[in-house]
Amino acid sequence: MIIVSACLVGYPCKYNGTDNKIEQIYQLIQDNKAIAVCPEVLGELSTPREPAEIVGGTGEEVLDGKARVMTCKGEDITQAFMIGAEEVLRIAQQANSVKAILKERSPSCGSTMIYSGEFNQRKIPGCGVTTALLRRNGIEVVSEESI
Secondary structure, eight states: OEEEEGGGGTOOOSTTSOOOOOHHHHHHHHTTOEEEEOHHHHTTOOSSOOOEEEESSOHHHHHTTSOEEEETTSOBOHHHHHHHHHHHHHHHHHTTOOEEEEOTBOTTTOSSEEEOSSSSSOEEEOOOHHHHHHHHTTOEEEEGGGO
């Protein structure tokens, strides 16, 4: 079973209440080959919500307690991102998942690029919180842009 970002299959769970539906990934759900998850919703964040970025590093540093996830208004929502990542890992382990297709540039799901933490649209190399946790637990994470 493959784990996929819920926004990629049409769930309106992006921070702005929209989705990033990709038909090819949606078909994985229809064929019972994938499970859709949104770490931010699983972390009990509302939709819509303020944009958030990792400040002071990447998802790896968030897991290590060296960086934080902040909203554009300065609210620290690191704990919600950690809870959501842990819940996605639990779901993946229960489903015996070894692969995930997650939304690039997301502070949760980004696999190669995330936003800089300065809320200026600049991208930096790195991964999101959920991606970092999944990888630490042996689950391959790829971007929707790589399929």
